[in-house]
Amino acid sequence: MRPIVALPTRLLRHALRRLVWLVPTLAGVSLVTFLFLSYVPDPTEDPKLTAELGAERVAELRREHFLDLPRFVNTAPNDVRARAVLAVATIAEDGPAAEGARDELARLGGAALPHVIPALDGLAPTPRSKVALALAPVARRMRLVPRDETVDPERAASFWIRFWNDRGPEFRGNAVRSTVRRLSRYGAGTRATDLRALDTFVIEHIVASLEAPSDAASLGSTRALVDILADVTERNDRIPLDADLDTARACIDRWLTFEAIYGNDFRTLNGATRLTAVATETRYGKWLLFALSSRVGKTAEGVPVLTALGRRSTVTLTLVFGAITFAYLLATPLGILAAAARRRVNDLGVAVIVLTLYALPTAVVAVFVARVGGAGSLLLPTLLLALGLVAAPAGQQRAALHSAVFSEHALAARARGSSLLRVVVVHGLRHALFPTATLTTLEAPMALGGAFVLERVFGLGGLGEATLRAVEQRDIAWLMALSFFAAAFAAIGVFLTDMVYAIADPRVTSSVLDGARRRG
Amino acid sequence: MTHFRVLMARVLRSRRAAVGVAFLGVLALLGIFAEWIAAPAPLIATGPFEVLPAVVHHDRFVGLPESAAAALYKDRDVLWPLVHAGPTTPTSVGPHAGLSRAHPLGTDGLGRDVFARLVYGARTALGLSLGAILLSIALGVALGGLAGLRGGFWNDRLMRLVETVDTFPAIIVVALVRAMEHTPSALSLVLAVAIVRWAEVARLVRAEVLRASTEGYVLAARALGASPIRIFYTHILRNAAGPILTSAVFGVASVVLLEAAISFLAMGAPTPDASWGETLAQGASLWMLPTGAEDGARADAAALRLLLAPAFFLLITIVGSYLVAESLRNAMEPRTARGTPPRAARRDPDAPFTLRNPRKPRAAAPPHP
Numbered sequence: 001m002r003p004i005v006a007l008p009t010r011l012l013r014h015a016l017r018r019l020v021w022l023v024p025t026l027a028g029v030s031l032v033t034f035l036f037l038s039y040v041p042d043p044t045e046d047p048k049l050t051a052e053l054g055a056e057r058v059a060e061l062r063r064e065h066f067l068d069l070p071r072f073v074n075t076a077p078n079d080v081r082a083r084a085v086l087a088v089a090t091i092a093e094d095g096p097a098a099e100g101a102r103d104e105l106a107r108l109g110g111a112a113l114p115h116v117i118p119a120l121d122g123l124a125p126t127p128r129s130k131v132a133l134a135l136a137p138v139a140r141r142m143r144l145v146p147r148d149e150t151v152d153p154e155r156a157a158s159f160w161i162r163f164w165n166d167r168g169p170e171f172r173g174n175a176v177r178s179t180v181r182r183l184s185r186y187g188a189g190t191r192a193t194d195l196r197a198l199d200t201f202v203i204e205h206i207v208a209s210l211e212a213p214s215d216a217a218s219l220g221s222t223r224a225l226v227d228i229l230a231d232v233t234e235r236n237d238r239i240p241l242d243a244d245l246d247t248a249r250a251c252i253d254r255w256l257t258f259e260a261i262y263g264n265d266f267r268t269l270n271g272a273t274r275l276t277a278v279a280t281e282t283r284y285g286k287w288l289l290f291a292l293s294s295r296v297g298k299t300a301e302g303v304p305v306l307t308a309l310g311r312r313s314t315v316t317l318t319l320v321f322g323a324i325t326f327a328y329l330l331a332t333p334l335g336i337l338a339a340a341a342r343r344r345v346n347d348l349g350v351a352v353i354v355l356t357l358y359a360l361p362t363a364v365v366a367v368f369v370a371r372v373g374g375a376g377s378l379l380l381p382t383l384l385l386a387l388g389l390v391a392a393p394a395g396q397q398r399a400a401l402h403s404a405v406f407s408e409h410a411l412a413a414r415a416r417g418s419s420l421l422r423v424v425v426v427h428g429l430r431h432a433l434f435p436t437a438t439l440t441t442l443e444a445p446m447a448l449g450g451a452f453v454l455e456r457v458f459g460l461g462g463l464g465e466a467t468l469r470a471v472e473q474r475d476i477a478w479l480m481a482l483s484f485f486a487a488a489f490a491a492i493g494v495f496l497t498d499m500v501y502a503i504a505d506p507r508v509t510s511s512v513l514d515g516a517r518r519r520g
Numbered sequence: 521m522t523h524f525r526v527l528m529a530r531v532l533r534s535r536r537a538a539v540g541v542a543f544l545g546v547l548a549l550l551g552i553f554a555e556w557i558a559a560p561a562p563l564i565a566t567g568p569f570e571v572l573p574a575v576v577h578h579d580r581f582v583g584l585p586e587s588a589a590a591a592l593y594k595d596r597d598v599l600w601p602l603v604h605a606g607p608t609t610p611t612s613v614g615p616h617a618g619l620s621r622a623h624p625l626g627t628d629g630l631g632r633d634v635f636a637r638l639v640y641g642a643r644t645a646l647g648l649s650l651g652a653i654l655l656s657i658a659l660g661v662a663l664g665g666l667a668g669l670r671g672g673f674w675n676d677r678l679m680r681l682v683e684t685v686d687t688f689p690a691i692i693v694v695a696l697v698r699a700m701e702h703t704p705s706a707l708s709l710v711l712a713v714a715i716v717r718w719a720e721v722a723r724l725v726r727a728e729v730l731r732a733s734t735e736g737y738v739l740a741a742r743a744l745g746a747s748p749i750r751i752f753y754t755h756i757l758r759n760a761a762g763p764i765l766t767s768a769v770f771g772v773a774s775v776v777l778l779e780a781a782i783s784f785l786a787m788g789a790p791t792p793d794a795s796w797g798e799t800l801a802q803g804a805s806l807w808m809l810p811t812g813a814e815d816g817a818r819a820d821a822a823a824l825r826l827l828l829a830p831a832f833f834l835l836i837t838i839v840g841s842y843l844v845a846e847s848l849r850n851a852m853e854p855r856t857a858r859g860t861p862p863r864a865a866r867r868d869p870d871a872p873f874t875l876r877n878p879r880k881p882r883a884a885a886p887p888h889p
Contacts, residue, residue: 491683
């Protein structure tokens with residue numbers, strides 16, 4: 001026995017189920033598109049660039065594009081521990097790579113100390129002093145005294161071990177976090193000095209508490225935090241004293257990007273964080289991070305993708321949906337005329353009109369019209385785009401009306417003396433209007449190609465222009481966002497169509513609901 | 521007589537279909553025999569004897585100027601094609617030359633023969649759409665059949681996929697593919713179009729599978745022990761051939777238009793391949809160019825040539841495929857079949873409505889150009 005549930009509730013349940021299925025669909029689309037786009041050759045793959053900038057700079061650029069990460073799953077996420085252990089081993093070996101490893105250890109800085117100093121005990125005396133000496137730049141940054149001990153091969157190792165016995169407990173996340181919080185809330189020079197003394201260990205905690213400043217007071221505390229970041233990373237990107245809020249926000253944006261790229265160089269992954277890093281330390285994870293946190297990343301011109309997408313899509317969507325509306329306004333009377341045509345001449349006439357509109361190459365007509373005038377306005381391109389779209393709805397209206405007018409209930413109405421016009425309007429149109437919903441979702445993606453051409457001819461700054469540029473410059477952020485929004489648009493269009501059917505047509509309602517019941 | 525043959529008989533009787541087939545046929549012949557119509561080398565040359573050197577030694581003539589090609593065959597008995605230039609041959613008359621006997625449609629901005637480019641453009645356009653459509657039919661039949669035969673969960677998921685893919689703009693897929701490749705190739709375009717178009721075929725096939733699975737002949741075949749694959753292939757697929765063919769013929773027009781749009785927009789790296797859209801783009805930029813009065817008239821004439829000639833070819837393609845597809849669709853709907861009116865109507869063409877006609881029309885398939 002079926003439980004008796006009110007129809008609106010069942011419809012709502014059906015709608016919700018469909019909406020929930022949108023999420024995996026869109027996630028799947030983004031995964032597939034990302035997989036596709038990950039094979040787009042990156043500009044850094046150009047051998048000319050390597051010759052120009054040097055291999056080191058190119059490696060850095062590739063890192064900034066996340067090309068060093070795997071696509072979807074990172075089975076061995078790299079953190080400060082792994083990097084420090086590798087650097088220590090390389091320095092101890094004293095091979096040709098030792099020089100680079102010393103730089104690396106200096107860069108890793110304070111965050112590496114919890115892994116480096118305990119490891120010193122396990123090394124033979126010579127490598128131990130080499131590693132300890134490599135830490136000298138870190139000591140300088142941390143302003144440790146006495147300075148000469150850190151550069152003395154005899155005493156450096158014992159200095160660091162003593163240092164760790166003394167100050168090791170300060171290298172704890174909780175303590176640092178509360179210091180950072182107090183600094184950003186109340187300010188004070190001593191707290192800043194304390195944080196500087198922990199070097200890169202503080203980066204993750206400071207970045208986590210960075211907030212876009214909203215007034216002069218928060219600007220001051222943010223400046224203090226950014227100053228510490230700039231000191232410990234030796235990356236001179238600070239908020240100037242006379243900076244306004246926008247400059248400060250841009251600076252914070254840059255630091256957040258820095259964290260997204262290099263953050264894991266200064267963070268120790270344990271348990272849960274290591275598990276999440278399997279998914280987040282991937283190219284897809286980074287894209288998702290940027291998509292969610294900073295308006296879907298930046299286009300090649302440096303504008304946030306979402307801003308550009310919003311501005312440009314208004315033009316293109318107006319063009320597409322305006323054209324579809326016009327096409328229907330034109331197609332419905334043509335369809336009625338053709339269906340009601342008692343004589344074949346009329347039918348043929350309509351067919352010829354429809355075919356001519358359909359076959360005229362939009363680009364050529366647009367080029368001729370554009371020279372006459374009408375630049376800048378959206379009306380003319382919309383109308384031109386509409387011309388090519390008339391054929392499908394007109395044919396569909398004709399067929400639907402034809403079958404509706406010949407249906408038995410229509411014949412019965414005719415027999416009772418209602419006029420042909422009444423039959424067409426009352427009995428025919430209702431049937432004929434249903435499929436238009438489906439047709440609209442199918443026509444919009446086809447009209448997009450035409451819309452791109454018209455944008456080009458009329459010089460409208462729409463999605464087409466940006467997409468062409470993105471293809472040329474291999475701008476993944478834009479292409480990814482564009483295809484994701486196209487898919488979202490398509491999926492929502494299909495969903496709405498289905499719901500319109502389910503609500504308006506009782507036959508569909510019952511079949512949809514029964515189908516849903518059968519499936520579970 | 522099978523259903524399909526009845527269909528074909530109806531189509532063959534239609535005059536519109538004949539016009540459409542003629543249009544498409546002429547274009548197809550142009551594309552297939554392009555080297556016989558326009559080539560930098562003769563069809564036949566003697567001493568040493570050569571047949572169609574433009575095909576046999578294709579590499580030799582790529583980008584070879586017209587005069588150099590002519591010099592190769594000086595003092596030999598040769599039979600030239602209609603136009604002495606291939607699609608990439610720089611001619612000796614220079615860019616934007618007017619109509620002449622040697623170059624019936626003049627030359628484009630790079631001094632290449634426009635007629636030759638249009639003829640080879642037919643090969644590009646039709647070859648591309650044929651490849652894309654065949655691939656999408658193969659994919660669509662396989663997946664649509666699978667969805668219809670398996671039913672249940674996978675059927676459901678596949679239909680969601682089909683809906684999403686069907687409403688995904690083809691031009692964006694092409695943009696993604698174009699961004700991926702270093703040198704644009706026709707193959708990638710075929711793949712890109714097939715990625716989008718298979719969904720429509722899958723929808724048609726699945727609908728036919730679902731409709732036919734309850735029919736007596738399918739039940740009979742199953743009772744006789746035929747495997748699902750066999751039933752699908754011998755009993756169901758043939759009935760789906762009509763709708764698939766219709767959508768394929770409509771598809772030709774839309775793929776040709778898409779290809780023209782892509783080359784018009786110059787998406788991706790430029791290629792030397794002939795394409796109607798590329799010629800159109802040249803004409804468009806020349807037409808929009810603000811020029812001086814005296815030079816303007818000449819530039820306008822050249823622009824008009826570059827615009828109208830490919831537009832005519834596009835028009836022919838689209839009209840041709842529309843007419844063929846229309847008559848196919850009409851043939852599938854007994855009510856509107858123009859070739860064979862229903863018997864009652866044949867007796868009295870003016871009798872508008874009869875209650876006794878027992879046939880109910882099937883729901884009209886949404887037209888999909």
